[in-house]
Amino acid sequence: MTKYICKRLFMAVLTVFVVATLTFFLMNAVPGGPYEAEKSISPQAKAALEAKFGLDKPLFEQYLTYLKNILHGDFGPSLKQRGRNVIDIILTKFPVSAKVGIISVMVSLLVGVPVGCIAAVNRGKISDSAIIVIATVGIAVPSFVVCSLSMYFFGVKLRWLPTVGLTTWKHYVMPVFSLSFYPTTYIVRLMRSSMLDVLGQDYMRTAKAKGVSRAVSLFKHALRNAVLPVVTYLGPMMAYTLTGSFIIEKVFTIPGLGGEFVSSITNRDYMMIMGTTIFLATLMVAINFLVDIVYKIIDPRINLK
């Protein structure tokens, strides 16, 4: 187990390192460099800026300083929001995104798992077919379609829900709905097929034969085994939620990290792009690492190499 954790930890650190390196060299390949966008800048000021941030040094030396700074959590200053460091912006904006993201993940799990089970238990009945149709259609709808259409119908047409900002609980309804839509439909399908698999197993028949009640056999024997594939989906779901937040936050004007990232792309705020990329990548790698270990703990049969 320790060996496995060490191995996975090594891979995780390696991945973050690769991402950081790629980010650095890709951003250096952008013609003009980070300060090119500042048209008003004089050559002297530009040289002074370059000297200040070490941009006049050889590329490899810059790379080493950059890695060292990252390890200290220093992503440099934002190019567009004067006087603010990238890490400060990330730390103030990220909690907002995290709140919406965590609520969405909870909603997808709390809706997806029971609905998938209901479909599997009622296999072949109308409720099952209805759930399958909705899930199959739902899985094909991109998040920007869900959020823009729900914004149109519930925000603009019916005026039930506010469309901008994130102040009351009502503001959370549409972003959370849009963000959890795809993962929910995915979990429903996953849960249904794995539950059907489990229900056909011999130990379910044994449980029935020895007189275990339907409820106990479903909750204790079936659900525990059927929920395992959903645990593996946790990693990809977190990644989806993080990247989906770019669109949701742009559409609903939520002051989170995703919206900030999108606007830093349009503003060509390279330092912000680099910082956010490394921050989010590290977060995702860490989540994947935890999910893998949790999976190994709850299912000792799986012997991952």
Add this chain to the structure above:
Amino acid sequence: MVKNPLSFQLKAEDFLPATEEEKQGLVVMRESVGFWRDSLRRLVKNKVAMVSLFVIIVIMFFSFVVPSFYPYSYEQQQKGAENLRPMTYSQAELDRIANGEKVTPHFLGTDKLGRDYAVRIMVGSRISMTVGLVAAVIILVIGALYGSIAAFFGGWVDIIMMRIVDIIYTIPDVLLIVLISIALKGPLAGLSSQAAFGWVGIVGPNLVSIFIVFALLYWVGMARIVRSQVLVLRESEYVTAAKALGAGNGRIIRKHLLTNCIGTLIVTTTLQIPSSIFTESYLSFLGLGVAAPLPSLGSLASTAINGMNTYPYLLIAPALLISLIILSFNLFGDGLRDAFDPKLKK
């Protein structure tokens, strides 16, 4: 005459022509069905898959064929025809109708620059389709070769190659796509101004960078699937036989291993198309997709959001179409998977 049981003399009656009855017994009752025929038969029986295939063909017809003879072009701006409602005409067009000319109606109205929206949607779905198909081919080629090489050689080659795949797999793809498309924008724009690379300008630097990104990142899923198949196949006797006959590694991989996992390859490639379309529309929605004035379903939806209070159809049309495209490809891919899976043989 009593025949000696040890005699080598043959019986004359064994060599008489067969009677009609005997011939009948040798006739094959059912034609033997090959792999392709069998799969096709199952696919045709699958109603959902056939309907999705039909939808895909109709959408392809509208996106690749119709715009070439449609009376409006996607970038043609008509003065005085801005923001028309569906099926309405501008003043100039009404005059022309009054003069007895025939004017094609704007089925979906026009946008705020006076461009016919129906043709923009068609061209937009052409972009989505192209991205989906080209990306699928790129992913197929790279993934299949990579996966089969890793599995065929095994040992250290396999370990190193699959660790690389693991790393790419854990890297959040959208972040890298954003990063790479920003970094590639400049160089590709410069490249398109050079004579030999004029095609880059025609296709559009952003589209090319999307393809490059797919080529760099998206093949890992395919590589894993192919590897697991080849790991099983390489132990089979015909590979040993081919080796004994002196076939080279390249020939074995191409002629024996990859052709034997063709079903998996087709299914995985088909299911890759919707996910590439998904990513392209996502990028276009964020403003990282194809460059204006070329439309894409994602960018059309993104532009329409600002005016959705007054012109909701501008948003609803591309949103529904992109969902329909992805849904049809998903269902068709599922149908293919069922058709190629011998375990489901009826």
